[in-house]
Amino acid sequence: MSHPVPDDLRRAVHRLRPDLDSLSIDLHTMPETRFEEHYAAEQLAGRLGAAGFEVDKGACGLPTAFTATRRGAADGPTIAVLLEYDALPGIGHGCGHNLIAAGGLTAALAVAAARPDHPGTLKVIGTPGEEGGGGKILMLERGAFDDVDAAVMFHPADRSLRARHALAASHLRIAFTGVAAHAAKAPWDGRSAAAGAQLFLTAIDAMRQFVPPTARLHGIVTRGGDAPNIVPAYSELDMYVRDATSEGLDRLLTRVLAAAEGAALATGTAFEYAETAPRYTERNNNMTMADRLAAHTAALGLDLEPPSASNPAGSSDIGNVSTRIPVIHPYVQICPRDTPGHSEQMREAAGTPQARDATETIATGLAALVLDLLGDPDFLAAVREEFRSSASASSDRPLDTR
Ligand SMILES: [Zn+2]
Known part of the structure; x- marks a missing residue:
């Protein structure tokens, strides 16, 4: 099932493509490990500030975290796009966070450019230290998500998936x-x-x-x-x-x-x-949002597979955020299936034009989803309803199932 992406939004993303390319290449050649991502944070926050977002650098007492907020023309929900930009020690961008940063930024800038009068508030949250540092958990504890109704991001991978479980x-x-x-x-x-x-x-x-x-x-x-x-x-x-x-x-x-x-x-x-780091919780994927994103990307020719128990799972600090608000963490394919994550092969893939093509597509889908969340109260109500029922389902889960 496909759900059309507005043409003006698609064009706005495409106009930002040269900067998506140069920023993602720039970060790829200059990897910074957890909580040392000064250059990346500066580049991202700088672009958001130049586009009229109100920027808070060093948010939550973390020097390489930031928030960037854009209030729309009417009251409405606050929808966040999450960016990651840390690299792995020794390997560099073997997890492709340079693409998460450039793609998420592009999605947010495209919404602001194509629909300057959007309702609600668009927030970009720069979340450092995902690789073993739990940056989102620290930011969650320090209030960065208190005013956020729903949050979206994506991750590059060896397959395209609307969601997967995480440990x-x-x-x-x-x-x-x-x-x-x-x-x-x-x-x-x-x-x-x-x-x-x-x-x-x-x-x-x-x-x-x-x-x-x-x-x-x-x-x-x-x-x-x-x-x-x-x-x-x-x-x-x-x-x-x-x-x-x-x-x-x-x-x-x-x-x-x-x-x-x-x-x-x-x-x-x-x-x-x-x-040595805050404990990561399992991930509660909001499938109402994930399925809508997949419908948007289907209209762009990208198939995001439904989740399957056979997909391998890691862990991420988005899990903790997913206990508090509805989130999605979909995956877009940038390399052959079964390419190992956190590897030199994945690092090389994260620097290719094909990876940036995939990033442009998912950024377009995310921009459309953000507009849905900001402007369609019935859709947001369905997202919230799923979150409420999934949250109570997980707290009701019996402890002795295994
Ligand atoms: Zn990662």
């Missing part, structure tokens, strides 16, 4: 502390923190067959010891624990920490842990 996730640092000793002259005086870390990882592997198929347990050893002839007194792991729901994640965390405790007990070491 609840906890990012942990787990440390073992032992006793240093000379590893040849008196090893019996030592207690190896590395042995604690090793046994912990073995316990995690032993657990794998007995966790739900939705669970993900993965980590790296960030510190083993200082020298092979010293019994390691300190070892550290950087780890993610994920599951389909926050309740499932809670149960899994209890077992992971019990494994760490057991490993410490067995090796005569001590363990401590800390969650």
Whole structure:
């Protein structure tokens, strides 16, 4: 089913295409990692300010966050377009956030240019630190979404999807502390923190067959010891624990920490842990908005597949926002199917003209959806109704389903 995109909006996006190209290439060649995205934030906020948006740089006490607000000609809802612009350490834009930034910006600028008298308020929220920093969660806690009725964004990927599930996730640092000793002259005086870390990882592997198929347990050893002839007194792991729901994640965390405790007990070491980022919740996709977006992109020749349980899921800080307001997080294909995310191949794809073509199309669809949300109260009411029923459905979900 297709839903037409107004011609003037389509033309407005197309007129912005040269800047979409130069900005997305610019950010691609200058990757900045989480909370260091000063150049990207400056470029984005600058363009919004020049277009007449009221810009708040360093919003929510985060130097690379911003909000940009444009009040329309009449009262109405506040609809937000979310931008991400952080890159991955070592890989660069292997998650394609340069396209999220340029495409989301283009959608918002096109609405402002084509319909300067739109009702309601159009808000662009620059959300830094998505890759492991939980920037949206910090901004959510600090009020950036308090006045927002619904929020939209998109993400580049190896397939085009209107929605997909995302896992609840906890990012942990787990440390073992032992006793240093000379590893040849008196090893019996030592207690190896590395042995604690090793046994912990073995316990995690032993657990794998007995966790739900939705669970993900993965980590790296960030510190083993200082020298092979010293019994390691300190070892550290950087780890993610994920599951389909926050309740499932809670149960899994209890077992992971019990494994760490057991490993410490067995090796005569001590363990401590800390969650190094805010906890990500699972994603509640608003399908009323996602289906309308798909109807718009169908009119532009882009098919956004309906969600399927077989699509692989990661985690994102949009999940936390989705517990508070209706959101969508659709995907647009920029590379061959099954190209791994967070890879050099994905980074190369995020810099191609084909990726920018796909970004122009999804930006056009998003602009049309934003206009629907601003100007069609019945549509927004349907979006809200779905959000209300899905939110109560998830809080009513029994805890012992698995
Ligand atoms: Zn991403």
